[in-house]
Amino acid sequence: MVLTTLQRAQGALAAALAADALGTQFEFCQPAELRRKPAAELLQLQDCGPWHTLAGQPTEEGELMLLQARMLQYCRSYQEEQALSAYRYWLSTEPFALGASLQRAIVGGPDERDYTANALARLTPLCILGVHFSLPQIAAWAMADTALTQNAVLMQEISGLYAMLLAKAIDSGADADTLYQDVETWAQELKSDPQIRAAIAQALFMPGSSELRQQNPALAAFQNLLFQLLYAKSLGEALVDTIRQGGDTGTNAVIVAAVFGAIGGIEQVPQEWRDALKNCRPQDGVTGVEQPRDEIFWPVEAELIAQQLTELSPASAA
Secondary structure (H helix, E strand, C coil): CCCCHHHHHHHHHHHHHHHHHHHHCCCCCCHHHHHHCCHHHHCCCCCECCCCECCCCCCHHHHHHHHHHHHHHHHCCCCHHHHHHHHHHHHHCCCCCCCHHHHHHHHHCCCCCCCCCHHHHCCHHHHHHHHCCCHHHHHHHHHHHHHCCCCCHHHHHHHHHHHHHHHHHHHHCCCHHHHHHHHHHHHHHCCCCHHHHHHHHHCCCCCCCHHHHHHCHHHHHHHHHHHHHHHCCCHHHHHHHHHHCCCCHHHHHHHHHHHHHHHHCHHHCCHHHHHHHHCCCCCCCCCCCCCCCCHHHCCCCHHHHHHHHHHCCCCCCC
16 A cells, blocks of 8 residues: 555654653663563553553653644744754753753753763654655754754764654655665765764664663664664564663654654554544643643644644745
């Protein structure tokens, strides 16, 4: 079946948001413990997790995705100052899930020593704009957005390559093998850091060593994505293998899910996940809601937001 751009965009955003909630449920579990859990349990959205959230409720990456999407709708292109204002607004809402490095960056400026993968995990809405703008433009915006919080050149290069990969998956419907070959070519043509090119080559054999996950989580997450593209047969299989590696399971799951969601389209995102997102309303004062959040952070309109991003009239990239 030939997918439409809309189906791919909706698949990317819905899968990314679901993966944020899904992966977060297992964020503080050890890999040995995760390997003992059946796949079905790892793929079930529940009212639980370390933050006591509702099934499908966004955490750090999911909330930033939703906020970024609203900013893009308003500006009709990426605007660096508007993005930073949005992230500062998010911090002012006292989010319940907040990485220390991200908080420091938003308050005091970017940290060139920060190699966490958070910046990659918030890029899905920006990549949907690839239906309106060129891949180099999407890469430049992704690098600028990353530099707001993590300004190491290596981090920006990883984000640029990831953004082009995801944007192409959404816009063109390229398959997994093609996307891997594209990334390999882009990294060579752009003379990317040798560490990145090594990770791309090593993805043929492994998802990223535990040592790399400790030293450079973003590069490890990128290598894992490429490994899953080459070998996982479905979104679910890719997520199970990613979560079982442990570490920042929410962030790593988002990075993988967005791409697989784009490749498979919205119909390949499990209906239970879609329903959980559409019914997740963490409203203050409601019984069972332990982490109430403003409506802008509810995922109920995820598929509509993706549609609006694909249908907007883009502003000039200049």
